Amino acid sequence: MRFKYDKAKSGKLRKDPRREIGFDEVKEIWTHYHYVDCRSDDPEQFRAIGWVKGILYTVIYEVREDKEGEYYHLVTLWKSTKQEEKLYEQNS
Numbered sequence: 462m463r464f465k466y467d468k469a470k471s472g473k474l475r476k477d478p479r480r481e482i483g484f485d486e487v488k489e490i491w492t493h494y495h496y497v498d499c500r501s502d503d504p505e506q507f508r509a510i511g512w513v514k515g516i517l518y519t520v521i522y523e524v525r526e527d528k529e530g531e532y533y534h535l536v537t538l539w540k541s542t543k544q545e546e547k548l549y550e551q552n553s
Contacts, residue, residue: 463532
């Protein structure tokens with residue numbers, strides 16, 4: 462699985478006290494169980510909810526393609542809301 466993202470944005474997210482991690486760390490979500498649903502259709506974006514460093518996070522991503530094949534373009538992330546925590550628990 463390949464990931465791409467804006468490195469400058471990742472640094473800003475890491476410094477934001479409401480997030481405290483960047484895109485490098487949030488890739489951990491895909492290493493174990495996570496919940497995924499479609500967030501929007503235009504552009505088609507997905508929401509993944511899963512654990513990173515013992516905290517439940519939500520990440521928005523798009524599935525894109527380049528000459529090497531499919532990859533996940535990470536758009537943004539945040540600590541999961543109470544509603545997202547319940548959604549994760551109901552589907553795990």
